[in-house]
Amino acid sequence: MARSLDRSVRFTGSSGAVLNMLIVLGLVGAIGWYLSPYSPQPNELLVQAFMANPYLNGLILFVLFVGIMYNLRQAMMVSPAVSWINSFRNSVDPSRTRLPRAPMLITAVSRMLLDADERGGRLSQASTRAILDSVGLRIDEGREIGRYATNLLVFLGLLGTFWGLLQTVNGVSDVIGSLAGTTGGSSSDAVGSLITNLNEPLSGMGTAFSSSLFGLGGSLVLGLLDIQAGQAQNRFYSDLEDWLSGITDTTTSSRKDGGKASRDYSAAELEDTLVRLEQAITQLANAQHEGAGAVQQEIRQLGRTLLEGKAPKGR
Template sequence: MLKELKLYYVYVMFPFVLLLLGSVIFFDAIKGTIIRNPHPQINYTIFCIIIIGGLLIMRSVHLLAREARALAAFSEAIRAETDMATLQEMAIKFDGAIAYVLRMLAASGGRSISHQEQTAIEHELATAKTRLTRRNALPQYLSGLLVGMGLLGTFIGLLATLNDIALLIGSFADLDMSTANPLDVFRNMIDRMKAPMASMGIAFSASLFGLLGSIILGLMMVSLRRFQGDILSLLGSEVAQHIEFALAHGGFTYSKGALKLGLDKLGMPDDAPHHILVRPTRPIDLATGEPGTFPPGSSGVGPFEQEEAAAVVRAAQAGVTGGAEADSAGLEAQVRVLLRIEERLAESARNEMRALDGALDDFQKQRGDMLRTLAEQTESSNNFRGELQRVGRQLGSIMEMMGKSNANLSDQISELTIRLSGDFTESHRIMLAQIEEQRKLSEKLQK
């Protein structure tokens, strides 16, 4: 787990670093877009949301890495069979979303647990999952907010475009083509068409920045949720293994006690049977427990006291009886443990069924809410499409009016050009006549 933490950092931070690198590369283009934008406030807001969302996601990754390190250290301590006091101290020192789960595991380790403790551990595991999920609520909201800000900038730009086009068309009505200079008319029209184009720049730039920021934060959230899922999976495995060991711990204790029960009753050490068997003895009458004699011609194995031999036989007989009683007690204890495990499993199955029924009810409610939400979104989309169609028709009408105005303006300019050319021809003829008269007058004066 610890080996993959740096890899998760790379997964989460790579889209944000790529965004910053692209911003540096295309800084001049972005700067020019903002400078030429008459209302750049919406773009500034989008940039701030992107930076805040990226920082929040990186903070969440840092906190998750801290949770993962603590969980990995706790798991390694359990594998190394660390004493419960050390485990409890480790759990108390850690403070995070999964801290309470680790503290409950450390407090209930090394012994059997009741059904209430098992339920409390499972409930705390679900609570830790909820806390980790709630931590990512704000970055997820900011990712969706960027799309909304892009659409808001689009609508603001379209409204400004319609207003500027209305002003442009209104300016044509105030022109007197009979007295206006055509060059001034063209120059005025070109100057007034800059405003609608700038407003369209507001719309498209806001949509571009908003969608790009939403994509980047969405990619970061995918890696963050994967990291969170791996931590919860490892924590769930630790809890399941802890519960399994706790349920088996009671049966293991009873079985061990059953094996030692005969020796405990005799007040002998654990190695007493081995100690007795390795010592040389005389033949013993097993029926009476009294010492006997070696058969004629046989050699003994060494001296041994009569009282000690009798004690050995009585101990053996008591050991056999105690062993049978211990086996019986151990079997009864194992049966009780199995019955208790069966009761817990049955209770867990009932709880799972109740939880499944509750989850099914919640799913049906969520499904109904989702269907209603989809219906509302469909209705909103239809309304939005209708508004766009209406705006498109208005833009078409405006463009048609502009086309007609341009046609009328072209006709007037053509008429004015023809009139100017006729006036120029007449002026040229008059000028030639005046030159001819002046020449004749000069000739008369010379004569």
């Protein structure tokens, strides 16, 4: 494609978004370290919360880790796409054989750009719209998985909450039943038994609150990371749209209407067409006028011939 038709657009990579994501993860890690036994002021809060239900809380932390890695990957996918487009714009090889392999995000884009470049023409409006739709669809599909991971953390947190509340209700029911069945013994023994039996209901409350803590906290972290990844991808989409608008042919567009192709004329072409149409109408009118005069002349000649043929011979 001609470089004069290539609008000067600077693509923004994903380095800024990745840096913001790492800052968020650093802040979360600092808070976790401060609440851990290894901080200058040792704290057993997170350890006790995790041990309230290590299996469910471990699953929540695993989903959080997978979601963090996925969001980082989504943000870093923009940089290879930007590098490929810059290589395409700056390439001096007419055959484009030295271009690297296009990343997954812009596979369809690379094929359309290379096909248009081989024809030596600009992109049509239909091709530009197809490129933007393809990139937008891939971005939306990728973000759906990130949103699902965020919602999954909320679900696991609520699941642990109801699980813990169920344990608490069952434990309180057992405590009340044990007190009702106790008929003898001193009051001190009854109080001691009550305190001992309340340990199980309280452990259920620990499960409920700890799973809610990890689930909602993890969803908050993934939500922030998803916003940063989405901003990086949206900036790339906007830059791509701006660049493609500079290499798209806006004078003509092809569309299907009853199997016939139509053409959109510019103002200059329309004016020239009207002038030629006016000249053709004038020539047609002149030809009709000349033809009518010739017909009238022939009729007069035929009338004189008939009159001469009917004249008396003896005169």
